[in-house]
Amino acid sequence: MSLQHVKIAGTGSFLPGPPIPNDRLEAMLGPLDKAPAKIQSFVDNLGRRMLDRSGVVTRHLAIDPETGDMTHTFASLAEQAARSALDMAKMQPQQIELLIIACPSYDQSTPPTSALLQERLGIQVCAEMEIHSNCSGVGKSVQVAYDALRSGRYQTALVCYSQLSSVYLRSCYFNQEKMDKVNAALRWILADGAGALVLKATQNGVQGREVLGTFVESVGAGRPAGMVAGGAVADLTKANCQIPQLYSSGKHHLWQDFTAVNDNAAPLLLEGLERFTKKMGIDSKTVDHYVVSIPTMQLYEEHIPTFEERLGVSRDRIKFRSGRVGYCGGSATLLHFDEMVRTGEIKPGELAVVHAVESSKWMTAGFAVRW
Numbered sequence: 425m426s427l428q429h430v431k432i433a434g435t436g437s438f439l440p441g442p443p444i445p446n447d448r449l450e451a452m453l454g455p456l457d458k459a460p461a462k463i464q465s466f467v468d469n470l471g472r473r474m475l476d477r478s479g480v481v482t483r484h485l486a487i488d489p490e491t492g493d494m495t496h497t498f499a500s501l502a503e504q505a506a507r508s509a510l511d512m513a514k515m516q517p518q519q520i521e522l523l524i525i526a527c528p529s530y531d532q533s534t535p536p537t538s539a540l541l542q543e544r545l546g547i548q549v550c551a552e553m554e555i556h557s558n559c560s561g562v563g564k565s566v567q568v569a570y571d572a573l574r575s576g577r578y579q580t581a582l583v584c585y586s587q588l589s590s591v592y593l594r595s596c597y598f599n600q601e602k603m604d605k606v607n608a609a610l611r612w613i614l615a616d617g618a619g620a621l622v623l624k625a626t627q628n629g630v631q632g633r634e635v636l637g638t639f640v641e642s643v644g645a646g647r648p649a650g651m652v653a654g655g656a657v658a659d660l661t662k663a664n665c666q667i668p669q670l671y672s673s674g675k676h677h678l679w680q681d682f683t684a685v686n687d688n689a690a691p692l693l694l695e696g697l698e699r700f701t702k703k704m705g706i707d708s709k710t711v712d713h714y715v716v717s718i719p720t721m722q723l724y725e726e727h728i729p730t731f732e733e734r735l736g737v738s739r740d741r742i743k744f745r746s747g748r749v750g751y752c753g754g755s756a757t758l759l760h761f762d763e764m765v766r767t768g769e770i771k772p773g774e775l776a777v778v779h780a781v782e783s784s785k786w787m788t789a790g791f792a793v794r795w
Contacts, residue, residue: 426627428574428575428625428626429629429630429634430570430573430624430625431623431624431626431632431634431635432622432623433512433624434508434511434512434514434515434621435509435512435619435621435622435761436505436506436507436509436511436619437618437619437620437762438501438502438505438617438618438619439484439617439749439752439759440495440501440616441487441489441495443484444483444484445481445482446475446476446480449611451489452485453487453594453595454596457600458600458601459600460601466605466608466609467608474609474612478612479721479722479724479744480615480721480746480747480748481747482749482750483749483750484616484750484752485593486501486588487590487594497540498529498531498586499541499586500544501587501617502527502585502586502620503541504618505619505762506541506620507545509620510582512622515580515622517546517582518546518548520545520622521550521551521580521581522572522577522581523542523550523551523584524555524569524582525537525538525554525565525584525586526556526564526584526585526586526754527557527585527586527587527754528587528754529556530554536552537586538552555568557754557787558784559754560754560782561585561789562585562780562791563638563640563779563789563791564640565583566583567791569581570638573623573625576625579624580622580623580624581622582620582621582622582623583620583621583622583623584618585619586618586755587615587752587753589610589616589752589753590615590616593678598674598677599671599672599673602673602677606682609682613719613751615749615751615752617759618755618758619755619757619762632772634793635791636704636791637703637791638791638792639779639788639790639791640789641787642785644786649681649784649785650688650689650785651681651783652784654670654676654677655670655675659675681783684783685783688783690731690781691727692786693716693788694727695788696788697779697788697790698734698735700788704792706775706777706792708734708735709736709737711735711737711775712741712774712776713741713774713776714735714737714779715745715757715777715778715779716742716757717779717780719751720746721744721747724744728742756780757779758778772795774794775792775795776793777791
């Protein structure tokens with residue numbers, strides 16, 4: 425069986441609401457007036473400094489500033505990015521044969537968010553899949569779609585990633601009496617957004633925009649989880665510990681091991697990039713754009729010299745891109761890639777490697793494309 429070529433026919437992204445400057449962030453997320461005094465002091469005294477060091481000046485949150493209600497679900501956020509990608513591809517939703525959405529959570533335990541997105545797009549019949557993952561979800565989704573198109577099972581695919589960090593960050597979500605500094609600090613790091621790709625298969629070769637390959641790797645066995653959010657089956661196995669008890673203990677809070685992330689995320693991202701390019705037979709020095717998941721300028725400045733040395737590229741090929749949009753988790757690389765396409769930053773013939781590291785259980789994933 426001859427394998428088909430796969431091209432990117434369209435890219436899309438969506439950011440909810442107007443850009444929010446740092447001095448409006450706490451007001452948008454709601455006050456932590458019931459948190460312990462030490463947490464309130466931490467927010468008052470260190471919040472501004474952390475925000476300033478982040479290099480992020482604005483971000484987007486799917487929150488109504490008047491009511492505090494969420495303005496989008498995972499499916500409705502992805503729908504906007506999907507329609508943008510379909511417009512670029514000059515395709516109708518009904519032409520999509522395979523629909524994949526990745527999210528860090530879901531709109532409902534059942535039905536799957538992929539089916540909800542299918543309905544929102546008005547697709548009567550298609551194959552649909554939901555991938556539960558955070559920052560590595562884009563690479564995982566592209567790999568599934570790429571392999572399905574290459575084999576000839578489908579001719580068209582729509583890949584989406586939707587990030588709604590703010591659902592975990594609003595003051596109303598917390599049992600504030602059980603908050604710690606990590607819970608509070610995550611409010612200054614994460615943001616909302618969605619990205620999408622339309623992929624098409626062809627047997628006759630591709631004149632540009634060809635996906636050259638994909639990479640998915642988990643190295644988390646034996647490593648403690650770097651990011652956790654409770655409230656699912658593993659926390660509900662005991663009959664005397666259900667939703668009320670989870671809330672009382674604060675186990676539903678989103679939490680990240682900042683020390684582990686600072687120590688491990690960038691090195692694992694770099695190692696993943698090196699293994700990916702070696703597997704593909706790509707000389708890392710010939711890559712024109714590394715589109716990667718780096719949440720803050722502080723982390724970028726700390727690790728970019730090592731990336732430059734090991735990959736053999738200058739920093740203009742591996743930029744910090746979150747300054748105006750914030751860190752949108754799994755959707756970040758697609759948001760950045762879409763902007764590069766639409767502004768003409770990525771030019772015909774150039775090689776881009778889109779890659780992310782996920783701290784939840786330490787995975788990396790991505791794809792390479794010759795534009």
